[in-house]
Structure formats: structure tokens, C-alpha cells
Amino acid sequence: MIPRTLDAVEVPSWKEILSNAISSPKILSEYLNIPLSSISDPANEDFKLFVPEPYLQRIEKENVDDPLLKQILPAHQETLSSQGYSKDPLSEESYNAIPGLIHKYKSRVLLVSGATCAINCRYCFRRHFPYSENRLSKEQWSQSIDYIYQHPELNEVILSGGDPLVNNDKQLQWLTSKLCDIPHIKRLRIHTRLPVVIPQRVDDSLLRWLSALPLQKVMVLHINHPNELDNEVREAIQKIKATGTLILNQSVLLAGINDNAEILSRLSESLFDAGAMPYYLHRLDKIEGAAHFDLPQARIKEIYTHLLAMLPGYLVPKLVAEIPHRASKTPLDLSLE
Numbered sequence: 001m002i003p004r005t006l007d008a009v010e011v012p013s014w015k016e017i018l019s020n021a022i023s024s025p026k027i028l029s030e031y032l033n034i035p036l037s038s039i040s041d042p043a044n045e046d047f048k049l050f051v052p053e054p055y056l057q058r059i060e061k062e063n064v065d066d067p068l069l070k071q072i073l074p075a076h077q078e079t080l081s082s083q084g085y086s087k088d089p090l091s092e093e094s095y096n097a098i099p100g101l102i103h104k105y106k107s108r109v110l111l112v113s114g115a116t117c118a119i120n121c122r123y124c125f126r127r128h129f130p131y132s133e134n135r136l137s138k139e140q141w142s143q144s145i146d147y148i149y150q151h152p153e154l155n156e157v158i159l160s161g162g163d164p165l166v167n168n169d170k171q172l173q174w175l176t177s178k179l180c181d182i183p184h185i186k187r188l189r190i191h192t193r194l195p196v197v198i199p200q201r202v203d204d205s206l207l208r209w210l211s212a213l214p215l216q217k218v219m220v221l222h223i224n225h226p227n228e229l230d231n232e233v234r235e236a237i238q239k240i241k242a243t244g245t246l247i248l249n250q251s252v253l254l255a256g257i258n259d260n261a262e263i264l265s266r267l268s269e270s271l272f273d274a275g276a277m278p279y280y281l282h283r284l285d286k287i288e289g290a291a292h293f294d295l296p297q298a299r300i301k302e303i304y305t306h307l308l309a310m311l312p313g314y315l316v317p318k319l320v321a322e323i324p325h326r327a328s329k330t331p332l333d334l335s336l337e
Contacts, residue, residue, distance in 0.1 A: 086286065
């Protein structure tokens with residue numbers, strides 16, 4: 001008698017997970033069992049809810065104060081007018097040299113190589129970026145490559161967006177093969193949230209692409225709270241690290257989410273255990289709609305002073321702000337008022 005075999009459970013691909021991300025406030029309310037009234041329709045109209053299921057699974061149900069939920073929930077506070085906040089707080093449009101390319105710093109250039117994200121974070125400093133004017137195609141990428149060829153002062157290309165990993169691996173391979181042919185480019189940096197929100201994105205195809213890249217490789221993840229690191233994310237980080245990619249993490253200091261030293265200390269320890277180095281802790285960029293996440297400078301100094309006392313120096317992320325028209329990120333000295 002031939003033993004009966006169980007049907008294999010079909011695991012959805014990262015593309016299927018992304019295409020099925022929740023964008024309906026009603027479905028989000030039902031999934032997490034939170035009041036529909038906690039979701040602002042005007043805020044959602046201005047910047048659409050978008051969150052994939054692997055990230056949702058880490059959110060505590062029935063808890064409107066969950067730190068992961070607050071990062072993606074269209075909140076009523078977003079509709080309040082706040083002085084000093086704008087749609088382009090970093091003046092990026094003035095550095096948008098050609099469509100899809102931002103040349104702000106001398107030795108490195110940013111390619112807007114993904115016009116969408118795998119998740120819409122409510123504090124995103126590019127939530128109002130004109131992606132429709134920076135649509136991506138091989139033709140536009142070719143223009144960017146020509147620009148990089150013509151600027152020998154550049155030695156690093158940053159793939160950002162949106163999220164560059166929303167592209168399929170054939171597209172990424174085509175783009176990076178062209179970048180590898182530019183003699184003065186020695187590093188590729190990838191800013192992405194996809195391995196965090198959909199760890200299934202780190203599949204064999206992606207790993208083959210990373211492994212084959214001859215450039216020095218840096219991947220900068222974006223994790224704000226230790227609850228974002230589950231076993232699947234840790235496994236994804238380890239796989240990326242095995243390709244010879246240096247993995248860093250940047251966080252944003254957010255009121256009501258990670259605004260105490262204990263949480264930030266746990267985050268740094270968890271990142272290091274997973275194989276990622278804490279890199280930057282950003283002061284919130286003053287983007288319109290996110291004022292409720294901001295913190296006064298005195299509170300930022302207090303949190304960071306406590307964090308310094310809790311961690312060894314190599315686990316303390318650099319506290320920085322991005323100030324328009326400066327030549328680099330600006331370290332926030334504890335003596336600043």
C-alpha cells in the first residue's frame with residue numbers, strides 16, 4: 001500500500017503578499033479589532049493606508065496604542081495645521097537634478113529606484129514627493145547612469161525611493177550591472193524596508209543578485225521598534241549578511257512609539273543580535289501631517305543621554321538631523337538647545 005502524502009502548503013510569494021496588502025480602513029479595523037473611528041478618513045485620503053500582512057501579524061490586536069500600529073494608522077492628528085511643517089522639509093526638489101535622481105551630497109547620489117513602498121509610514125518625509133514626475137523606466141535609469149558617468153566625484157550610489165526592492169530582481173540586475181561598469185563607483189547602498197515588512201522578499205533570486213555584485217554592498221534597513229524584529233526578519237537579515245552585505249539600521253525618534261531610552265536600548269541590542277548595526281537615530285523631518293510624532297529638543301537630549309549610559313558606544317546610533325542645504329547629516333550635540 002502506497003502511503004498517502006499530504007498536499008504541500010503553498011507559500012505565497014512576496015509579490016502576492018504585496019499585492020494583497022491592506023489598504024482599506026474597514027478591513028484593518030476588522031483584522032485588528034480596533035474601532036473604525038480611530039482611523040481618519042481625511043488623513044487616509046491625503047496619504048493612503050498600505051500595510052502588508054506579515055507586518056500586521058506583529059501588531060497586538062485591540063490595542064490602538066500599539067507602537068507598530070501607530071506607524072501605519074491614518075490618525076486624526078495628521079489633519080491639524082502645524083506651523084513649520086511642509087511638504088518638502090528637506091528641499092529635495094532643488095536637488096532633483098534629473099527625474100529619478102537626487103544629487104545632494106558631493107560623493108554620493110541617490111536614485112529614486114522605487115516609486116512605491118511596501119508600507120506607508122505616516123511620518124515618511126517623502127509622503128508628498130512627486131513620484132509621478134519621477135516615474136521609473138530603463139530610459140530614465142539610462143539618463144541617471146549617464147549623469148553618474150559624467151560626475152567622477154561620485155563614488156557611491158544609493159538606491160532608495162519609495163523602496164528599490166519593489167522592483168523585480170531582473171530589473172535590479174540590469175540597473176546595477178550598468179552601475180558596476182562606471183569606474184569611479186565603488187559602493188552600492190540600498191535603503192529598504194521590504195525585508196522588515198515582507199521578509200519573504202529575501203528569496204533565492206534576491207540573494208543570487210546580491211552575491212554576484214562586485215561592488216561593496218551596504219543595506220540600510222529601517223526599524224524603529226524592537227517588536228518589528230520577529231524570527232522571519234532575523235532570518236532574512238542573516239541571509240542578506242551571508243552575501244557579504246554590510247547591514248545597518250536607521251530609526252526615527254517618534255513620540256509615542258520609541259521615545260524612551262529603554263525601548264531604544266532594546267532595539268539596538270536586538271538589531272546587533274540579528275546581525276545589523278545601529279547606524280542613525282533621526283530627529284523627525286518636519287513633514288506636513290506628522291507633527292504629532294515630533295519631540296522637543298530638551299526631551300531628545302534627555303533620551304539620548306540615558307541611551308549613552310545604557311549601551312556600549314558601538315551600539316549607540318548617531319543622533320542626527322537632516323537640515324536643508326547642508327553638506328551632510330548634522331550630528332545633534334547634547335549641548336544644543
